Amino acid sequence: MAASALSLIFSLALGGAAHAQDAFNLDALIDAAKKEKPITVYAVTGKIVDTAQAFTAKYGVQASGKKVNEATQVELMIREHRAGNVVGDVSVATDVASAMGELLPEGIATSWSPPDMESDIPQKLRDPLVVVSDPHVWTYNTEKYDKCPVTNIWQLTEPRWKGKLAMLDLFDKPLYADWFNQIETHHDADVAKAYEELYGKKLETGEKSATAAWVKAFAENAPLLTDSSTVADAAGAPGQTDPFFVITSAAKYRDNEAKGLKLGLCSGVKPFSGFLYPGFGLIAGQTKSPNAAKLFLHYLMTEEGIAPQTVDGKISGNTKIGLPADEPSRVADHLDELMAFDAATAADDLDKREGWQDFWRVNYKK
Numbered sequence: 298m299a300a301s302a303l304s305l306i307f308s309l310a311l312g313g314a315a316h317a318q319d320a321f322n323l324d325a326l327i328d329a330a331k332k333e334k335p336i337t338v339y340a341v342t343g344k345i346v347d348t349a350q351a352f353t354a355k356y357g358v359q360a361s362g363k364k365v366n367e368a369t370q371v372e373l374m375i376r377e378h379r380a381g382n383v384v385g386d387v388s389v390a391t392d393v394a395s396a397m398g399e400l401l402p403e404g405i406a407t408s409w410s411p412p413d414m415e416s417d418i419p420q421k422l423r424d425p426l427v428v429v430s431d432p433h434v435w436t437y438n439t440e441k442y443d444k445c446p447v448t449n450i451w452q453l454t455e456p457r458w459k460g461k462l463a464m465l466d467l468f469d470k471p472l473y474a475d476w477f478n479q480i481e482t483h484h485d486a487d488v489a490k491a492y493e494e495l496y497g498k499k500l501e502t503g504e505k506s507a508t509a510a511w512v513k514a515f516a517e518n519a520p521l522l523t524d525s526s527t528v529a530d531a532a533g534a535p536g537q538t539d540p541f542f543v544i545t546s547a548a549k550y551r552d553n554e555a556k557g558l559k560l561g562l563c564s565g566v567k568p569f570s571g572f573l574y575p576g577f578g579l580i581a582g583q584t585k586s587p588n589a590a591k592l593f594l595h596y597l598m599t600e601e602g603i604a605p606q607t608v609d610g611k612i613s614g615n616t617k618i619g620l621p622a623d624e625p626s627r628v629a630d631h632l633d634e635l636m637a638f639d640a641a642t643a644a645d646d647l648d649k650r651e652g653w654q655d656f657w658r659v660n661y662k663k
Contacts (some may be wrong), residue, residue, distance in 0.1 A: 313557070321412035323388050326592050327356055333357030333586035338593060339370045340389035341576070344605040352596050358589050359471070367392040367472070371400065378405040378583060386584040389428055390576030394475050397640055400649035401425060406579040411595045414615060418598070422614040425640065428578040428597045429611040432547040432628045432635055433476075434571035436532050438540035445563035447542060449495045450488070454514035462520035463531045463543040467654060469524075472574055474653040475638075475646035479572070481508035487568035494567060495534035516545050516660040525549055533558030544571060547610030550626035562626050568633040573612065577640075 338349055338360060345362030352360050365383070366371065370391040377383050388406060400406040408425035410418060419649075437445050447453065466472035480488060491508035492500040501511035505587060506562045519533060521541065523558045529549035531541035535557055544562075552558045564570055578597060580590040596602035607613060620629040628635075 298308075301577045316469060317574070318367060323413060323595070326588055326595070327358070329588035330356065330358045330586070330592040333358075333589045334360065336386040336584070336586045336589045336593060337384055338362045338387040338389060339365040339373065339385040339391075341366055342390070342606060347470055348597075348602065348605055349593075352593055352602070354603075355596070356592060359594060360589070360593055367470075368377035368395075371395040374400060374405050374581060376583070381583065383581045383583045383585065386581050386586055388577070388579040388581070389597070390431070391579065393575055393577065394643045394647035394650060396425065396577055396579060396643070400579065404582045407582050408577070409580055409591050409594060410593075411598055414598055415596075416439060417615050417617045419614075419616065421640075422575075426578045426594060427575040427596070427614040427640075428596075429576045429603060429606055429613055430573040430637070431576060431611055432571055432573055432626070432632075433544055434547055434626065434628060434631075435566050435634070436529075436543050436545050436563050437563055438532055438534075438537060438559050439475045439561035440535050440559040441537060441540050442561075445561065445566070446652065447563055447566060449491050449567045450511065450569075451492050451495045451514075453542070454511065454518060459518045461539065461541050462515075463523060463528045463541045463643075464520055464545070465525060465528060466522035467657060468522070471650050471654070474650045474657070475643070476572055476574075477508060477512050477653045478646045478649050479638055480636065481506050481644070482645065483639055484508075485567060491561060491567040512653070512656065513660045516657050517662045519661060526552075528594055529558060529560060530556075533560040537561055547624075547626040547628045550624075553625050559646060560626070561629065564631050564634060566634070569630055569636040572636040573632070573638060575638050575640060577610070 300534040319475060338345055340362060343364040345364060346350055349360040349362035370388050373385055410426045465473055485506050485508050488511055489500050500507055500510060504510040504513060525546060528543050528545045532543040550560050553560055578594045584590050600618050603613050603618060607620050608624060610624050610628050
């Protein structure tokens, strides 16, 4: 299901795939990796620890995983590069805008995509390599509502939702500021159209774009800015008379079972039911173990290597790998409703990040 949906979002280029597969030899890569020093992998998920152990057991190549958030990954890679002392050989799911605007252009990190999987990885996901995409979806409380109470993002600017919205803190997790910029860059007309569909008239605004008008009105409704667990609890905690409406990672839906939450994915929201945030797999430019690093990325692009993350709704960049049938959010059924981040313009997201954060701060009203 996820594979077919991803093909709707990303164009799949097959040219040259056969040649690349013929030239690549996995056994040779394994042999070369075994001769190199152990590697360390930075990733935003704590599951990377077990993944690295499984990788070591499978290939006999020593790897250790460390949970490091997006911003800290960027800081560490820059610092280690300048010092000429690489600790993190592989980075998984770092800050996308910083990767495109700084890490890759300056050679602090490099990208590599498995040639033998080229026909299964859409061209747009190869350079830089997208290991997984993290779906962030509009979410409601299924105990309170029989169906999603929102069908259009402009409804979230109305008095009904003032003080009852929540999302990740865009000052701590700037990917949400980057999301605003992605919307304005690629989908501004869709935001304007959604307004007209809801209210039956064209949007009139003094702001620079329809996106800016929506962000301003959304901020004026004072969404709670907090961490991912608090966002999920605000929407999904049982027994609420007036639960929050939120946008959160599909990974939090695991708490439906673990904590008894009542999280439900809102489908059919105009102009999108959420977004897909790409998780790059990058190699430190100065790593002393380039083959081991490549082998680790190759492993992450296999079903075995990425399984710990797909159970949480993360979408593999390998279109042959779908989500488990029991994945709790059922996001695989709605991938074509999600806005996909375009990495090609992510450097612009970095340039405009502070501007969006300032714009939010000015318009936020409790």
